[in-house]
Amino acid sequence: MLGAHPTLLVSLYKGCSPILSAHSPAIMAFMAAPGYQPVYNPAIPFRNPIYGGLRSGMSVYIQGMIPHHVNRFSVNFSCGQFDGTDIAFHFNPRFDGRDTVVFNTFQSGSWGPEERKNDGIPFRKGGHFELVFLVNPGSFQVNVNGFPFYEYRHRIPLERVQCVHVAGDVTIQSLTVVGGGGGMATLPSFPTGGPAPGFPNMSLPVMGGPVYNPPVPYNGMMPGGMCSKKTVVVRGFVPVGAQRFHINFKVSSTNDIALHFNPRMNENTVVRNSQLRGSWGQEERKNPFNPFLPGQYFDISIRFGNQRYKIYVNGQNFCEYKHRFPAFHLIDSLEIAGNVVLSLVQC
Incomplete structure (x- = not known):
């Protein structure tokens, strides 16, 4: 069990629409301005689309658990939904030896210079965590369990980011993309198997500021x-x-x-x-x-x-x-x- 304070999200929205496939062309227009895209218990690896691209004011919330057999996992803010695409931000906790977190960017087939954090690592084997990626004009602010953890300066324009890709030794309870700057929010985006049973289906305007x-x-x-x-x-x-x-x-x-x-x-x-x-x-x-x-x-x-x-x-x-x-x-x-x-x- 982690000792750090976790986070809690309260978000308001209104409106509803019939359920459709998250990838259906009929609702792609609704997804052009990201707002609230919950995904529950996806199989790993998992790619969550960000329709319309990433922009300042948005946030990505990931709740999960580190298994006891963990070696490493990664959260990638990718510029496409396929292997080999550019990665604007690579967040990579590693447990194979000294615990560390590596931050980097993959562009034009090559990794850039690594940034590393070796102290104050909040991830523990068998422990739960919540990751919050706050998208600022000049950087990603990473908070873990309610505390600031790292700031990573942008090396690739935000608008190129098309999905969040989670891979490696990790269990994800939920992943949510929260849109900023108003506009029409999205329908939930669910992995294989469709929406969680009974969850409300929505196309919802973002209201207020956090x-x-x-x-x-x-x-x-x-x-x-x-x-x-x-x-x-x-x-x-x-x-x-x-x-x-x-x-x-x-x-x-x-x-x-x-x-x-x-x-x-x-x-x-x-x-x-x-x-x-x-x-x-x-x-x-x-x-x-x-x-x-x-x-x-x-x-x-x-x-x-x-x-x-x-x-x-x-x-x-x-x-x-x-x-x-x-x-x-x-x-x-x-x-x-x-x-x-x-x-x-x-x-």
Whole structure:
């Protein structure tokens, strides 16, 4: 288990469309401006397309685990989806001898001068990790488990990057491309086998700007309130020893809680409820599975429908919650508190 603080992503978007193949020409136009492209449990090696190319303001989030037999793995920001293409950024942790991470660029058939980091390596055999690649105008900023790790200056124009390629001895729980600068987000891009069962299908506009590493508890306003087909995605990590945390969708004018989503690790359950006019309603506790385990990452997607909330965890349909406060436009506050570490909130 890693000792460093992990990260959590909260991202808002709205809208939906019927599911189509991620490579279908019919939806390529929607993917021209990258926004939110979740992929769950892909087979390695794996190539995730970035339609429209990479640009400043985008981020790539990778949650995964290092197997005990690891020798090395790599994350490549490639200029094509085939072997031998130029690689704008090669991120390569190596465990064959002294642990190190190598950074480089492959261009016109040749590797450039290596950059290396030999100290403070946060990857451990058998340990979970979260990698965040923040794309800046002059560099890639690499954060690992919530902490800055390395900055790599661009050697190839960002716009040439067409995919993220993961290879080697690593298990990937999820990989997400988050678009910057607004525009239409993409449908989920899934590996072989199609979309994860029950995961909502979306073509979604990016909303707001991210807030990095906010303190807990987090309180943020959502101007204009909620509406049908808007979705909140919460991505994070449950620390070892954690007992519970909650996500509340609130009405700031009355302090009503329209939805209280409350994983309780100490009770091995997830409670849903509403607090209206100062009183809690009937709890809902029936859960098909328990995805919230100490030392593990999670991905929550809460979608607002006309009659109910649809809640997904790690790409799987988790539960539904019928509205007890149907005035969506008055739900204008997001509160996250408890035993969880936040690194990014977008709302």
